[in-house]
Amino acid sequence: MSIATSPAGETPTANASASSSSAPLLAAQKHLLGNYRQPPFVLDRGRGCELFDTEGRRYLDMFAGVAVASLGHAHPRLVATIAEQAGRLMHVSNYFFNAENLRLAEELCAKTGFDRAFFCNSGAEANEAMLKLARRYFFNRGEASRYRIIAFDNAFHGRTLGAVALTGTSKYREGFGPSLEGVTHVPYGDVAAVRAAMGPDVAGILVEPVQGEGGVLPSPAGFLAELRRLADEHGALLLLDEVQTGIGRTGRWLGSMLDGVEGDAAALAKGLGGGFPIGALVLRERLNSALPPGSHGSTYGGNALASAAARTVLAVIEEEKLCEAAQKRGEQLGRGLAAIAERLPNVCVGERGRGLLRGLILAPGVDPRVALGRVRDRGVLLTVAGSNVLRFTPPLIVSEAEIQEALAEVEAALAEIPAAG
Ligand SMILES: Cc1ncc(COP(=O)(O)O)c(C=O)c1O
Known part of the structure; x- marks a missing residue:
């Protein structure tokens, strides 16, 4: 496994600079069990739906550590x-x-x-x-x-x-x-x-x-x-x-x-x-x-x-009525993802989910790990679920503006993916 370059199946992020892959990443390479596929940067701190790596780069967290950080970071x-x-x-x-x-x-x-x-x-x-x-x-x-x-x-x-x-x-x-x-x-x-x-x-x-x-x-x-x-x-x-x-x-x-x-x-x-x-x-x-x-x-x-x-x-x-918020923000996210699927039919074919557990279904032939890497390059963190779904599980405190920002970045990232075929 080579974390400094590209872990199997992952696309290196734009900020995977030589400096970010120094001491901590070498420790990962040498001393962590190689059962995961992390991208080559180290997360350092978070606030709300934002995360920052050791290089100071900001990420919008639409993942919440696999649907865990329900109140966001550092609530x-x-x-x-x-x-x-x-x-x-x-x-x-x-x-x-x-x-x-x-x-x-x-x-x-x-x-x-x-x-x-x-x-x-x-x-x-x-x-x-x-x-x-x-x-x-x-x-x-x-x-x-x-x-x-x-x-x-x-x-x-x-x-x-x-x-x-x-x-x-x-x-x-x-x-x-x-x-x-x-x-x-x-x-x-x-x-x-x-x-x-x-x-x-x-x-x-x-x-x-x-x-x-x-x-x-x-x-x-x-x-x-x-x-x-x-x-x-x-x-x-x-x-x-x-x-x-x-x-x-x-x-x-x-x-x-x-x-x-x-x-x-x-x-x-x-x-x-x-x-x-x-x-x-x-x-x-x-x-x-x-x-x-x-x-x-x-x-x-x-x-x-x-x-x-x-x-x-x-x-x-x-x-803070976060169940109601999850429903409302989930509907916003679902509508936005459905609209992306309509505009980019060669890359994604629809969305599904409940509340703030949502998936964007990728078109046949689109590699989900490539899609994930492109989205991450634009500063949005997601995961892959199943064989062809980009999964969105943001913190329940996510705002309307943050969902909008995520949708815009995801669409821009997916638009760069060449049509499968
Ligand atoms: C539905 C479901 N059950 C169980 C688990 C396992 O949870 P844990 O990783 O905390 O053991 C998960 C984790 O993703 C899950 O999604």
């Missing part, structure tokens, strides 16, 4: 909370209660409509907890053979071994076998396929309300409601992976709320901490006894610092 209230809490109490483990975590549990349940919460540190860990909850729930009821999980092609649930077994793209599982037993993948949106896969051994149906990593694919109208019905009919659980869609991203506290569907449990992470690592599993009261003392845990989960940060994120989203 004054989040900064103050973290500083104050770090000076009071950070970590005592789950051998003891801490007040911030108790308050967070109460507030998170109130916002999401669930009854109880288990805290951890990431999305994968929240999904692992949800998988264990589902299996152990039936085991405790004397149904040990009811352990199969229905999951979906193209889904993404994380990188731990349980989560990759649930993930519906074989490239994430390749070389890590043998895979966890008892997972059936069916096409996303295909009710008949789910019905055909159901049986007395199914513990749960696991679904993302919008498949994020898979290419920003919203579930078809009525699909989640059908899954709810099928789960009920077969005595199985509906398990929601709201790691990317949750905490305001789609314009509601949970993506599933857009469909008016209630799950039995949901996994949360990303936007919950606004950049401070935290994950959560929220669940219905009747599932509480599934994981008795000693059956599951997480050393750092729900520590006072992460809990205080998450409480501030929830409070700011509520007080």
Whole structure:
């Protein structure tokens, strides 16, 4: 891997000067595991939706660290909370209660409509907890053979071994076998396929309300409601992976709320901490006894610092009406992306998404990594999702003017791409 030139598949940015690729980049080259594909600059500080690298170059952040920095960078209230809490109490483990975590549990349940919460540190860990909850729930009821999980092609649930077994793209599982037993993948949106896969051994149906990593694919109208019905009919659980869609991203506290569907449990992470690592599993009261003392845990989960940060994120989203903002700014972004697709039909063919989780679908033959590099050269940070989608997940605080700026730069960047053919 050569970071100073062009990491595999990446287009070097305009500012990839020799000076920016000196000491820190050499350290990356020499000492970081080469499992990522970073562009050749080092981010140094941020404010709101802006990021600056060590050379002082500004970037407009339409990515938010994979839909995480929901309040943007260096939000004054989040900064103050973290500083104050770090000076009071950070970590005592789950051998003891801490007040911030108790308050967070109460507030998170109130916002999401669930009854109880288990805290951890990431999305994968929240999904692992949800998988264990589902299996152990039936085991405790004397149904040990009811352990199969229905999951979906193209889904993404994380990188731990349980989560990759649930993930519906074989490239994430390749070389890590043998895979966890008892997972059936069916096409996303295909009710008949789910019905055909159901049986007395199914513990749960696991679904993302919008498949994020898979290419920003919203579930078809009525699909989640059908899954709810099928789960009920077969005595199985509906398990929601709201790691990317949750905490305001789609314009509601949970993506599933857009469909008016209630799950039995949901996994949360990303936007919950606004950049401070935290994950959560929220669940219905009747599932509480599934994981008795000693059956599951997480050393750092729900520590006072992460809990205080998450409480501030929830409070700011509520007080600054950021769910409504995500809906409004999402519509603006969606309209703008659709207009770009109309004006540049050789480069992109449409847009899709919910709230501030949006994708611009590239035309066949357009290399998404080249498109990403061109956009980045113009100072806008995005990601690729699926095989052909540029994904936009800006902070929920993004302004109308910042969306406009991003749209203009993206259009200018894509207009430079020669028509595929
Ligand atoms: C839907 C979904 N589930 C789970 C994960 C994994 O989260 P983490 O990387 O925090 O483990 C992601 C991450 O992108 C995700 O989008």
